[in-house]
Amino acid sequence: MAKSLGRPDVLLRPDEVRQQYSSALGTLFERVRTQAVSGDIATEWLKALATFYEGHVRWAVLSPSGTVQSMESGQQVLAWFVAISPHHPRARQQRQVLQTDWMNSHYGLFVRPERVTHEWAAILATHELEHLASMAGGLETRHQSRDPYLDGEVRAYSVEGVAADVLCEGRYLKALEKVIEENGFTTTDAIAKLNGSRELDGITRRLDGIITPHQAASAGESRLRGGLHIMALAFVLINQQFADWDRRLEGRKRYIEQLYEPLGVLPPR
Numbered sequence: 105m106a107k108s109l110g111r112p113d114v115l116l117r118p119d120e121v122r123q124q125y126s127s128a129l130g131t132l133f134e135r136v137r138t139q140a141v142s143g144d145i146a147t148e149w150l151k152a153l154a155t156f157y158e159g160h161v162r163w164a165v166l167s168p169s170g171t172v173q174s175m176e177s178g179q180q181v182l183a184w185f186v187a188i189s190p191h192h193p194r195a196r197q198q199r200q201v202l203q204t205d206w207m208n209s210h211y212g213l214f215v216r217p218e219r220v221t222h223e224w225a226a227i228l229a230t231h232e233l234e235h236l237a238s239m240a241g242g243l244e245t246r247h248q249s250r251d252p253y254l255d256g257e258v259r260a261y262s263v264e265g266v267a268a269d270v271l272c273e274g275r276y277l278k279a280l281e282k283v284i285e286e287n288g289f290t291t292t293d294a295i296a297k298l299n300g301s302r303e304l305d306g307i308t309r310r311l312d313g314i315i316t317p318h319q320a321a322s323a324g325e326s327r328l329r330g331g332l333h334i335m336a337l338a339f340v341l342i343n344q345q346f347a348d349w350d351r352r353l354e355g356r357k358r359y360i361e362q363l364y365e366p367l368g369v370l371p372p373r
């Protein structure tokens with residue numbers, strides 16, 4: 105069989121997928137609870153996500169026949185992490201490593217069965233976990249307009265950034281501040297313009313090295329790493345410009361809108 109470019113040859117079994125993410129989130133949530141972390145509003149959101157995950161999220165499998173079967177039981181399950189069987193076509197066809205989806209009366213995160221480094225498994229799952237919690241809580245709805253969509257992305261990228269920072273004991277935030285200072289970024293426009301540039305590659309490598317010494321396990325992970333850095337840089341700059349949390353969150357929202365506009369992914373207003 106021909107190898108498909110950029111895709112790993114060996115896909116993980118559902119129990120390996122579950123182990124990869126639950127152990128990564130276990131490490132993160134342990135640190136969130138025990139470390140004194142910054143006064144970022146998203147730190148509180150992240151703590152709430154730990155409780156949501158442990159109390160209300162369970163694992164399931166998307167079987168080769170297309171049915172979703174639970175791998176574990178639990179009461180008050182509000183959302184599922186669904187490991188895609190390596191024998192289901194979606195294992196190779198799903199565009200993103202992690203993709204939230206509506207499942208009848210429940211909410212699901214469909215997980216492509218491939219290796220992701222320990223730190224990034226936790227960081228990326230945290231982003232999607234925030235979406236699941238918002239879906240379960242009614243903040244995000246199936247055919248939402250632009251405003252709630254952007255609010256959802258602000259929350260998801262905010263908790264993702266805090267997760268990265270917690271995992272390297274505060275060094276991520278310090279590195280972001282240093283990159284802003286050394287490059288003389290004074291506007292979010294200057295950061296948005298980095299998108300797709302060689303300059304961003306250098307910045308990404310540097311920030312990657314702060315979070316984990318390990319290379320991205322796949323092209324998918326690599327892309328998602330860059331996606332966080334370009335958000336987190338702007339979020340930190342916005343924090344430096346505004347002391348008030350409402351202004352900060354509004355700034356993050358407008359930045360995401362600016363970045364997403366050319367991609368054609370924004371819902372109508």
Ligand SMILES: [Zn+2]
Pocket residue numbers: 231235256257260
């Ligand atoms: Zn998102």
